Amino acid sequence: MSASDDQAAVERVLAGDISAFEQIVRRWQTPLVNLAYRFCRDRGRAEEMAQEAFLRAYRGLGQWRKDAAFSTWLFALATNFYRSELRRIPAGTVSIDDVREPADPRTLDGGLEEQDRDEAVRRAVLGLPVRYREALILFYFHEMDVPAAARSLGLPEGTVKARLFRGRELLRNKLPQVLAMPSLKEA
Amino acid sequence: MEDAELDRILSNHDEIQPSSGFVAAVMEAVEREAAAPAPIPFPWRRALPLFCLGAIALVSLIVIAGTAVIRAGNVMTRFTAVAPETGLFAAGGIGSALAWTGLALVVAFISVMASMRMVGSRG
16 A cells, blocks of 8 residues: 555545555554554553544545645654643653662673563653653654654654753763663674 | 852762653543543524624623613703703703713723722732
8 A cells, every 4th residue: 555545545534435445454553553652651541542543544635735645644643642642641650760770780691681671662762751751762762763763752853952952961871881781683 | 159059969960760661651641631532613694693693692792782871861951951950961963971971880890999099908
């Protein structure tokens, strides 16, 4: 399914063929659920949030101006909803100050497992202040594409870059030992 | 190196697959939404005569009030003739009306500013 298929499906829905919306859901369900999952790290809640995002997209389908790609519009709508939803009921996370490094990362078996270390870093992202967390989540979700992250967040690129810089800095300050460790592949 | 490592960790996010019933659940919600009756539009045809009546009543009230003020002004004019020190406020006519209006505006402005300042100091 391509961008033109999206447009055709949207036009059919707007003409009254609701079943055409299923094509849109099938195409975008995985990205939208995964984006929600990155925000809340809870599978059940991610699906609920994605479902509501699709419902909002259905309601607002007529507002999509075709000057931008349908995916851009959909991600911006979903991001906006996820952000407000997470502000309303925050994810079960801890503050970055409460994210603890392992007492001794270099354990007897040669170091913290790579997987555990990666998980510690991802959890630390969820503990960041909301503005930096959102910028980091969207940046990596869009495969490190700053303009795409900026469009989803509805912010200027410069603001997103500044937030990414500060977010990374906070992470590095919080988890210096973990990040300094060589990964198992390098070791 | 640190940035590259951070990029690697955060890019390699574990991806989840939506559950098998996800599409069906979304479509069910969409169909429910589509089947729901459209919101009832505001009954302009019925409300418009009422709005017109209200507007006429308001204008009548203003006219009656204005007439009453003018009559009171005449009384004040007679009063001023007896007590000229009451000045412009009791002079009657357009000058008196303007003076009272100005005074009312000043009082309203002061009360608004005072209340805004009080709210601001609490916030």
